[in-house]
Amino acid sequence: MKKLWDINLLLDVGVDVFMKKFEYKLNTNYFNRELSWLEFNERVLNEACNSNTNPILERLKFLSIVSSNLDEFFMVRVASLFDQMLAGYNEPDIAGFTPREQIDLVALRVHKMIKDQYKCYNNSIIPALKKENIIILKPKKLNEKQKEFIDKFYYNTVYPVLTPMVVDRSRPFPLVLNQSLNIALLLENKEENEGPIFATVQVPSVLDRIVELPGEDDEKCFILLEDIIKMYIKTIFEGHNIITMACYRITRNTDQGLNEEEADDLLEAIQQYIKKRKWGMVIRLEIEKDMSTELLEILIREFEVPRETVYEINGPLDLTFLMKVQSIEGYDHLRYPAYVPQPVPELIGKEDIFSVISQKDILLHHPYQTFYPVIEFVRQAANDPDVLAIKQTLYRVSGNSPIVEALAQAAENGKQVTVLVELKARFDEQNNIIWAKRLEMAGCHVIYGLVGLKTHCKILLVVRREEDGIKRYVHMSTGNYNDITAKIYTDLGLFTANPYFGADASAIFNMLSGYSKLNKMYKLAVAPVTLRKKFEKLIRQEAVNAREGKKARIIANLNSLVDEGIINELYKASQAGVEIDLIVRGICCLRPGIEGLSERIRVKSIVGRFLEHRRIYYFYNDGEELVFLSSADWMGRNLNRRVEILFPIEDPDIKKRLMRILDACLKDTEKGRMLDKDGNYLKVSRKGKERLNCQEYFCKLAIEEAQKAVLEKTEKDL
Structure with a gap:
């Protein structure tokens, strides 16, 4: 080729x-x-x-x-x-x-x-x-005390779990696991008049990759596990001279194809699909710098990798171990100032979350505001005798999810609990299978996603019996029901008791659990049924207004912009005179600033302390401004192959809050980068502008709003 x-x-x-x-x-x-x-x-x-x-x-x-x-x-x-x-x-x-x-x-x-x-x-x-004084040592730099520590550590902890694998006539090349770190060796062949013997040793993933060593009082010393193994590698190849050795790591194709249409049991099909990943084709080979040509040729031949997919690494392979170093205790002065997600002002001092939501819609902005109200919402529903049913979608949840535990408790308390656990959430399949089984054992009705579609929408419905009849409470979000990522992902959630949202939520869950069709929706647009048409209609209306000489503007804050159809609609809107600002964290296939095509489109990306994850869509709409939140990006997969929702924000105060969020992102001069027509991301010009890091601004704003709410409550109580 x-x-x-x-x-x-x-x-x-x-x-x-x-x-x-x-x-x-x-x-x-x-x-x-x-x-x-x-x-x-x-x-x-x-x-x-x-x-x-x-x-x-x-x-x-x-x-x-x-x-x-x-x-x-x-x-x-x-x-x-x-x-x-x-x-x-x-x-x-x-x-x-x-x-x-x-x-x-x-x-x-x-x-x-x-x-x-x-x-x-x-x-x-x-x-x-x-x-x-944080030092990652190489073997040559160890002092005697450290060598003694490593000697004991190796024989007591490392040596018992090492498994040398030799390749010869009776032993074929072993299965090397995806993303595992390994040491390849050539051993001198003393018994046969042939070339050297190839061997490989996996660096045990059951042990910490980074090992802390004794150091001086003011030092924090570490050594990598593979360096320790190399120091003692002769102990597992006694009687053989080692000619050369070097670390390597492979990456496999993990997308082995899941045939949902022919699967009688989706849960079993997913479990088999996960197992297949270890056999996937090798698509990347990372090698330690200066690996011998002979070793490299053996690896290339056995893994059948193209040479351009071989990456020579000038340092430790797989730098993800740095997360462990990053988390060491006692060094807070070398991190961002600690930030604690703030309480939601509307809920401060309020014990009954249902009574608060019944009076007013509530917006939550994570991680600036705490995720706790979402957990408490499910917990209160689980223990409230007036709650009849809870229905929720789960895409990615944490390893020790309090929401899953609350749902299980609700079922054990006799509530009707329906949970759609999306088993096809990539790389979270095994975790979701575990939670699905836990929920089933508790008595929940668990749905394992839909054939051919990923259920990516984030929606939670609580059905409650009240004095004036049945009332539905809804939570919808741009991000997952994950209490861990809610501390580092920027997302938005909405609590509402609006009956129209409640009716739409019921319709969605009826569609997910049965064969019901979404014939009439009051407020929500749903992919893959109506969402694309909704976005196209909103963009086209701005273009119509611009052609009529009216002010027209679109602002979108999203993760990725890939869909060709949406991009073309934005191009047409720009040509019509619509001013368009796009805040796109990741992929953007749209080219801004091309004369006659996209000169009215500006694209900004923000990469900072928190992962930008929210999706906000704004349309000027001839002065009657429309603001939406969504679980969907402008990607073909979101619009065509996933169950997603787009929900309007109707409360004037919440709408203003979202507009302030968009405004702060557009004004960010510290972490924002502007995309030019040639694909370059350039620093924002600060000339004549106030220095602004929007993430720091949102932290300060959340603190101020919480303090103000506490003060007002204190004064009221007095």
Whole structure:
């Protein structure tokens, strides 16, 4: 298969020149999805390199995230490109690239990114840690006390779990697990007049990758587990001379194809699907710098990987271990100032959450405000004798979910509990299977998602008997019912007792649990039924207003913008005169600033302390401003292949709050980057502007609002 490039040559002459030559060669109206995602990961890497505003331990976190992001990107997106190429699919994407060309472009871009990542690690992170007396040691730098500690640790803890695997005539090449860290070796063959023997040892994943060592009083010393194993590797190959050794790591295709249509039992099909992942095709091979050519050739041959997917790493493989270093105790001064999610002002001092919601809609802004009211809502419903039924969708939940426990308690208390647990939530399948079985054992009616669709909407319905009849309480959100990620993801949730929302929620759950059709919805637009048409109608109306000489504006705050149909509608709106501001955290295939096409469209990305995750959609609508929240991004999967919801915000005060959120994001000068027509993300010009970090602003605002509410309550009680 013909290659487009020679990796080493191109890295020398300059990746940027090459990228500009190929990136927009066929279709100038769109950015490639995969390259756009890599630009997002580049912005994460920039935060790791940013010593001006990010403390050193926070920089470790960003550097670790770069690695974990790349892992998933290869397992899913790059794997999909290989599947397409091997299946003979040669159709170009919206940017004009075939799967083969995308694989080549991605590989080149990732080679450059990894080179920059390890330059940051070696030249900036490690020296900065050392200044703070946090030291990651290599074997040559150990003192006698540390060597004694390692000796005991190795023989007592490491040695018993090591399993050497030798390849010879009677022992075939072993199955190497996805994302496992391994040490490859060549051993001198003393018994046969043949070449050296290949062996491999997995670095045990059951042990901590980073091992703390004794140090001076003011020092925190660590060593990597693979370095300890290398020090004692001869103990598991007694009688053999070791010629060479080096670490390696593989990434497999985890998307092995789930045939839902032919599955009699979706739960069993998902469990088999998870098991298949360990057999997936190897699509990336990471090797330690200066691995011998002979070792490398064996790995390439056995794993059948193209050479462009081999990544030589100038440092420790898989930097996700840095998260463990980042979490060490006693170094809070090297992190962001601690932030505690604030209480929701409307709920301060209120014990009965239902009485508060029945009076007024309540907006929650996480992680600035606490997720606790959502948990308490389910708990109160579980123990309230007047609550008849609870219905909820669960996409990703935490490992020790208080919401799941509350739902189980509700069923045990005799409530009718219906839970849709989406088993197809990628990489959370096993966790969700465990929770589904726990809920079933408690007596909940559990639905395992829908065939052909992922249920991605976040909606919770409580049916309660009250003096004036049955009343429905609803919570809808842009993010998951996950108490852990609610502390680091920016999301919005709405509590409402509006009967129209309640009727729509009932209709959605009837559709999910049975064969009911969504014939009439009062407030909600639902994918894949009506959501695309709703967005198109809203965008087109702004274009109509602009053509009539009226003010027209669209603001969207979302995670990804990929869908070609939506992009084209935005282009048409821009051409009609609509002013469009897009706050897109990750992938953006729309090209802003092209004369005659998108000169009225501005795209901004914010990467900061918290992961931007909320979805807000605003339309000026000739002065009658419309604001919506949604679980959906503007991606084909969200609009066509998932169950998603879009819900309007009608309370004037909440609408104003959301407008302030959008305004602060648009004014961010610290963590915001503007996308230009060539695909570059540029720092926001601060000329004539007030310095603003919108995430810090939201933290301060939440504190001020909570303090004000506490003061008002105190004065009222007096």
